[in-house]
Amino acid sequence: MKIGLVCRYFLATKGGLERYTLALSAELARRGHEVHVFANKGEGAPDIQLHPVPLFPLTSPGKNLSFACMASRRISGFRLDVVHSMERIWDQDIFRASDGINPVQMELRYPNPFVRGFKAVTPRRQVLSRLENRIFRNNGARFIMTNSNLVKDQIRRYYGVSSDRIRVIYNSVDHQRFNRSVKDRYRREVRTRYGIDESDLLIFFVGNGFQLKGLPILLEALAGLQNRKIKLVVAGNDPIASHQRWAQRNGIGNDTIFLGYQTGLERFYGAADLFILPTRYDPFANVCLESMACGTPVITTRMNGVSEIIENGRDGFVLNNRDARELTSRILDFLRLSDRSAMGERAAEKAQSFTMEKHMQHLTDLYTLVREEKRQ
Numbered sequence: 001m002k003i004g005l006v007c008r009y010f011l012a013t014k015g016g017l018e019r020y021t022l023a024l025s026a027e028l029a030r031r032g033h034e035v036h037v038f039a040n041k042g043e044g045a046p047d048i049q050l051h052p053v054p055l056f057p058l059t060s061p062g063k064n065l066s067f068a069c070m071a072s073r074r075i076s077g078f079r080l081d082v083v084h085s086m087e088r089i090w091d092q093d094i095f096r097a098s099d100g101i102n103p104v105q106m107e108l109r110y111p112n113p114f115v116r117g118f119k120a121v122t123p124r125r126q127v128l129s130r131l132e133n134r135i136f137r138n139n140g141a142r143f144i145m146t147n148s149n150l151v152k153d154q155i156r157r158y159y160g161v162s163s164d165r166i167r168v169i170y171n172s173v174d175h176q177r178f179n180r181s182v183k184d185r186y187r188r189e190v191r192t193r194y195g196i197d198e199s200d201l202l203i204f205f206v207g208n209g210f211q212l213k214g215l216p217i218l219l220e221a222l223a224g225l226q227n228r229k230i231k232l233v234v235a236g237n238d239p240i241a242s243h244q245r246w247a248q249r250n251g252i253g254n255d256t257i258f259l260g261y262q263t264g265l266e267r268f269y270g271a272a273d274l275f276i277l278p279t280r281y282d283p284f285a286n287v288c289l290e291s292m293a294c295g296t297p298v299i300t301t302r303m304n305g306v307s308e309i310i311e312n313g314r315d316g317f318v319l320n321n322r323d324a325r326e327l328t329s330r331i332l333d334f335l336r337l338s339d340r341s342a343m344g345e346r347a348a349e350k351a352q353s354f355t356m357e358k359h360m361q362h363l364t365d366l367y368t369l370v371r372e373e374k375r376q
Contacts, residue, residue: 002034006085010042017098061123081371088131093370095141102128103158147284148305172359178293182270190271196231204272206235214278220324223250235262269294293351295344315346
């Protein structure tokens with residue numbers, strides 16, 4: 001098939017959405033499909049045709065709206081079997097709701113209804129609302145693809161989209177890179193490099209957008225666990241100064257290691273005993289699935305789609321509330337386990353079924369359905 005993928009930044013240095021698009025494009029090309037990528041910025045890749053899409057660069061709403069319109073216009077010049085967009089654009093066959101939906105983001109970010117009402121009329125939120133109404137209510141997309149039932153249910157509730165237009169296709173994990181062997185390969189190496197004892201409980205956190213991903217909550221939870229042998233390793237692209245100061249003021253500065261942006265995350269999953277992501281909202285945080293595949297259990301929130309695959313207390317923990325006290329309790333629950341490695345083994349077993357092969361089977365079935373509908 002001739003397949004068009006839309007992603008504003010076709011770059012590995014960006015977030016999960018961009019890394020997903022890169023991996024998907026490579027897999028589609030490997031399977032013999034003709035792959036066209038429409039992006040404002042991108043890096044070349046073998047067997048993939050990259051088409052630049054201009055946008056208005058000065059403001060966030062300008063970027064969103066101009067990219068949405070210009071990408072749709074650029075795509076219209078090609079005869080493609082499927083247009084699969086990771087971004088909100090004006091017209092697409094499949095929209096992947098990879099960052100959730102605007103009404104939920106607004107409710108979580110602005111719980112005060114008066115503040116939320118004010119923010120709703122700002123240009124950025126007006127543009128997002130207009131694009132989502134186009135996609136969900138006004139035939140801007142044939143199908144909606146989500147990576148969790150969490151987002152599927154939200155789309156149905158807020159926009160009234162029928163279930164037959166929504167496909168839940170869970171993410172996959174690269175099992176060649178993320179697997180239980182990383183424990184043997186990296187545990188001692190990483191701990192030695194950063195001065196972490198073998199007997200220390202090592203917690204790993206990674207994310208871009210520390211506030212959204214819940215780093216302050218994690219730091220507060222650890223401050224309530226002082227005098228225990230716990231170390232926290234933090235990776236991500238965000239500024240760290242304010243978090244470092246908070247950790248120092250609250251007695252955990254010497255137990256918290258800020259690494260900045262890191263590649264080779266499997267080294268840290270392998271070295272860690274526990275991965276924690278108390279995120280405000282994540283449709284499906286793939287870092288959690290990667291950690292599980294490496295045999296490192298996860299603590300996350302119910303507002304993370306990956307919580308759907310975690311059996312609470314068996315292969316990880318799911319927080320009912322996004323607060324430090326409950327997180328402290330779950331860390332203590334983990335510390336009390338007589339065999340912590342058994343929870344990690346069960347997490348790895350759970351992750352085994354999330355393969356690229358299964359993901360691609362579901363996705364190509366959807367692509368075939370789109371092509372058949374367009375030919376009718």
